[in-house]
Amino acid sequence: MSPFSESPITSSDKIFIAIRSDIVAGVIEAGSKLSEAELSTIHGVSRAVVREAINRLENVSLVERKPNIGARVVTLTHQGLIQLYQVREALEGMAARLAAQNMSDKEIAQLNKLLANHFEEVKDGESYYQEAGDVDFHYRILLGSHNQQLISMLSNNIYHLVRMYRVQLGMAGPRVTTAFVEHKNIVQAISNRDGELAELLMRRHILYSKNNIEAKLKQN
Template sequence: MTITNPAQYTAVTTSDKIFQALQADIVEGRIAPGSKISEPELSKKYHISRSTLREALNRLERCHLIERKANVGCRVVECTVAGLLEIYQVREALEGMACRLAAQNMSDSEIADLQKVLSLHADTKQLKQGVAYYQEEGDLDFHYRVILGSHNQQLITILCSELYHLVRMYRFQFGMNSPRATRAFDEHHHILTAIADRDGELAELLMRRHIAASRKNIEKKLQKET
């Protein structure tokens, strides 16, 4: 089965390029959450037509990075605690399912590649210091690779296209440092072992526990800050 890799998508058209540029600016906070999207300003900035810009904005809306409101127009979504926790609830269920399917469907070479990804993670300075475990997007993201390994196009579309960059946006906004860094990395190893053993039931259980633990950690962190 051929898997499309959205995070590695190569810009082809002008709309593609504008979409990717705006997506990066929103995710990384250069365009602030809640800020209004001005079509005339963006058209002038990028020297593009309004129709080309609107095509890019439509794609950003499908990725849940912007929203349209009557009499207001387009705005970048707000990052709220409630929204963050809802995303984790969705991820727990759907990534658990993806992990079960990955144990059934990943090839031996895909599993070997995933092991190489974890080996790269182990060498990062922040993880060695136990302060953060933040992965680059796409093929260097453990969760992303597991989802692709499910070989289920519906899950891939939902998790790797529609929600993927929104999750990254929340990571940037709420901070990436975590006291769970080392433990999260160890949990990834246990998940990979279950996948390699073709134990779908255990793989799903471990992934659900892993994401639930991250959600609880975030809840505790936010409670301390309030």
Template sequence: MAKLPQRTGLLRDAIKERIVERILDGTYGPGERIVESAVAAEFGVSQAPVREALRDLEAMRFVESQPHRGARVREVTTDELIQIYPVRAALEEVAGREAAARISEEQLAALGEELAAMRRAADDGDLHALMVSDTRFHEIIVEASGNDVLLDVWRSLRVEARSLVSALKSHSDLHAIAELHRPVLQAVQYRDPELAGKEMRAHIEFFGASVISHLSRP
């Protein structure tokens, strides 16, 4: 386990990201209680930064707290996902346009590395690894936009990724999923803002429709 930073604010943020990762990869399932003392003991910290991290995650709607029962992973409804995906599509369209104009060579290389990692994960049949690289691929583009407000809002919507994993478990062709990222990468490489925005929106809308269709099945 990587060592956590010692400064209070950084420590809280590091714990928050660790908990988010576990929610997204299913380690903490919907409705599961997150015990402050257990998390603190695992990370070798006091309960104060854990409590602060959970408070932040409640504001971000990843967890919900109940009196005398602590924090639990919040369940996301199909109706909520129907509302989330158009917002995320709009955000990533803006991110794609801005990133195409501003992205660095290092960030472009990182995008290529994440696509290569998705292809390797597809070869191995490793959905979890594919989703880790998928999330990082999108995060790089949002970071490259240079818009901190957009980045904060985008991160708050990651709760829907848990439902995406569930939907994609029924998708047999992981290679096809990986290759859906190629048009996005190419548009950003061309530094074509309009094309990059269009490809990002289409990409998110496709996955949103897939998730909602999967979750709407009886």
């Protein structure tokens, strides 16, 4: 199931989504300990609801548990980045190739429209923030693969961890303009139904993004 399905959202879901968003955006800092009591007070829910949310956050790779420490937000590390982006490059490259084969003409038109909307955000050259879900370029291409196994593997496991690296380290500065141009080239390959080129360009795009984030991690 997609993490952005249209099924009714429960109060438990809302807390999970709220904490997840705070982790991805860095409001709850990477590496910080999660306190059930503190979070239950902030969100006005029981500790049982918070505990369930933390368990779900662990399942999507945003939280880890350590002996004698408890639940902590994952730390953004060089090794973690390398391993994550090796997987991302392979799977999203495959998604781009399948999208070129499987997306309908309507879906491709919507993808081009999405990119046109993104242009308004990047023309100042300062930032390129994409909300999670259908307005995220990468997520839209993943859906366009029409491969449910691939969609589940990415969206239910590492999607938000990838976003954590992207949002906190990779969506500002000089990389913004070049990333947008790379997106345009990927969409053009998909529009031309050139799956081989779409995969190559996506893999290269993710490699460049990894290099950018890696440089920022080293600076920190």
